[in-house]
Amino acid sequence: MDRHSHLNYSTNARASNVMMPDLARLVRVIPMVEDNYMFLFRFEDPALNDKFLYKPGQFAEITVIGTGEAPISISSTPTRKGVLEMCIRRMGRVTNALYNLPENSLVGIRGPYGNGYPVEEMKGHDILIIAGGLGMAPLRSLLNYILDNRSQFGRVVLMYGTKSPDDVLFRDEMESLMRRTDLECLLTVEQAYQYPGAHPWRGKIGMVTELFQHVKDLDVQNTYAAVCGPPIFYKFVLDKLLKLNFSKDHILMSLERRMECGVGKCGHCAIGYKYTCIDGPIFSYWDIVNMPELIEF
Ligand SMILES: Cc1cc2nc3c(=O)[nH]c(=O)nc-3n(C[C@H](O)[C@H](O)[C@H](O)COP(=O)(O)OP(=O)(O)OC[C@H]3O[C@@H](n4cnc5c(N)ncnc54)[C@H](O)[C@@H]3O)c2cc1C
Ligand code: FES
Secondary structure: OOOOOOOOOOOHHHHHOOOOOEEEEEEEEEEEEOOEEEEEEEEOOHHHHHHOOOOOOOEEEEEEOOOEEEEEEOOOOOOOOOOEEEEEEOOOHHHHHHHHOOOOOEEEEEEEEOOOOOHHHHOOOEEEEEEEHHHHHHHHHHHHHHHHOHHHOOOEEEEEEEOOHHHOOOHHHHHHHHHOOOOEEEEEEOOOOOOOOOOOOOOEEOOHHHHHHHOOOOOHHHEEEEEEOOHHHHHHHHHHHHHOOOOHHHEEEEOOOOOOOOOOOOOOOEEOOEEOOOOOOEEEHHHHHHOHHHOOO
């Protein structure tokens, strides 16, 4: 099979030139925590807002006109059409330029790219979502997709850990998720500093792996674990999942690599015989066993 054949081209122009972005408007910027804002985009061509079909876990290349482009995970769920939501950390050239754009500016978007989570295979199973820090960005898409198709999944558990209460992304959403009866939502922070103006913290204190003790009777054979976070986070979470006897192909990780084209052409993201932009960014633990260099602890 042609390795590009699963890519989703939403316009004729893109079918003839995969590197051509579509124009989109930055409709809203929502500060969440310092240097981690939510950016909401809407395509200029109204038809594209319906036709831009993506799966949770896929990403898009965002162009700041005159500066360059960067791959960013789509944080919204395909079950809620209209705007694309992306949670973006201010890092360097492109992301700084994005932070300086006023609302209503035009940007370019091309995608969706990558394999995304195997949501069809995951249906009928229990789901354990484990996020660390900014790792919540791609997992939010998966979580909301599951909640919007709730009857098609079994038990759903979310474990989310950050350094401090000030670092919790999607804070308001987390509060309402904690009130849901069809989701076990467990939050933890490494340290809950108390200082005037600090966010109050009613969740747990400790590492994300310590949350496992609060999740009783996991049906490991029937559960998919979707994991995303910083490199050191993977080390401890994977260790725990393997000790619990999770099947290697039921552990799904979203891995970031430096990317350029995003469509398997430039070779920038190649690791062994895999291109992380099209074979990933979602990999199972089996992929890691076969190619340990995919993950950097
Ligand atoms: C599939 C994928 C999904 C991503 N999703 C998100 C997301 O949802 N939100 C978000 O904020 N960021 C995300 N990123 C990371 C984001 O693409 C980079 O931070 C971005 O390219 C930085 O661009 P820049 O021009 O602002 O920084 P640059 O000027 O290019 O670099 C700034 C610094 O970041 C480092 N850097 C850049 N890209 C990466 C990377 N991929 N991994 C490790 N270090 C890197 C550079 O080495 C440098 O130190 C994702 C990356 C990939 C590959
Ligand atoms: S980013 Fe160009 S081949 Fe993957």
